Each structure stands twice: as structure tokens, then as C-alpha cells.
Amino acid sequence: MAFFGKKLDKESSSAEATEDKEKKVSDGVVSSDNISLNLPMVLIQPRISEKSGKLAGLNKYVFMVKKQANKVEVKKAVESKYGVRVTQVNMVNTKGKPRNFGRTAGRTGDFRKAIVSLKQGDSIKGLTEVA
Numbered sequence: 001m002a003f004f005g006k007k008l009d010k011e012s013s014s015a016e017a018t019e020d021k022e023k024k025v026s027d028g029v030v031s032s033d034n035i036s037l038n039l040p041m042v043l044i045q046p047r048i049s050e051k052s053g054k055l056a057g058l059n060k061y062v063f064m065v066k067k068q069a070n071k072v073e074v075k076k077a078v079e080s081k082y083g084v085r086v087t088q089v090n091m092v093n094t095k096g097k098p099r100n101f102g103r104t105a106g107r108t109g110d111f112r113k114a115i116v117s118l119k120q121g122d123s124i125k126g127l128t129e130v131a
Contacts, residue, residue: 042069042077046127047113055115061127065091065114074114082124088117 044064046052052062065074071089078086092115096108118124 039073039077039080042066042073043081044111048127052127056123056127059120059123060115060117061124063114063116065112067093067110067112069112069114071114074116078116084122084124085119086116087119090115090117 042065044066047062047064049062055062061078063074063078069077071091074089074091075086078084092113094111094113096110098105098107100106
């Protein structure tokens with residue numbers, strides 16, 4: 001097919017596509033069911049609240065994560081980013097709350113959070129302070 005005077009060779013384009021797929025499964029990238037997430041990008045932000053501060057006393061930390069992330073990806077991401085050993089990961093899908101914006105009714109965004117339990121003796125500094 002000629003597009004602006006250039007012709008694409010089907011054989012070369014298919015060879016490039018297989019090379020791209022092989023690159024996606026390199027170190028630090030997890031791919032499953034056409035979804036590939038870079039491990040540090042699985043974690044959006046830590047959830048710092050009064051409840052998560054109390055959980056930090058029990059050696060559990062709360063993170064907002066991508067909706068497509070699973071427990072294994074979250075475990076690997078926390079271990080690689082913070083250098084701790086994770087014993088358990090619990091996932092919670094949280095629906096947004098209804099809010100009124102003037103006359104317009106709407107709702108806040110849905111999100112997914114992970115409650116990560118660490119091995120005895122490990123801790124993450126800076127996630128225990130409540131703002």
C-alpha cells in the first residue's frame with residue numbers, strides 16, 4: 001500500500017512487530033493478556049490517612065495502584081521500589097463517592113488500593129506520618 005509514496009513490505013513489518021513484542025517482556029516489564037505494566041508504574045501513590053497510619057503500626061502499608069494490577073505485580077513493585085520483603089498483599093476495589101458540583105450531580109473516580117504486609121523488622125520510612 002502506498003501512503004505518501006512509501007511502500008510497506010509485509011515481511012519486514014511483521015519481523016519488526018515480533019521484535020517489539022520480545023522487547024516488551026524484558027526486565028522490569030510484566031505482560032499478561034495484552035497488558036504490560038512497568039513495575040514501578042504499578043504504584044500510583046501511597047494512601048496516607050488516619051486509617052493507613054494505624055495500619056502502619058501493624059507493619060501494613062496502603063497504596064493506590066493501577067486498576068489492571070494484580071497482587072504479584074504489586075508485590076514485585078513494592079519490593080523493588082522500597083527494598084523490603086512483602087509477605088502478603090490484599091487488594092480492594094473502591095467505588096467513587098457521589099458529589100454535587102453546583103447543580104450538577106457527579107461522582108469521584110473509582111480506584112484500586114493494595115494493603116501490603118511486610119516481613120517482621122522491615123518498614124517503609126515516611127509513610128507513617130498523617131498530614
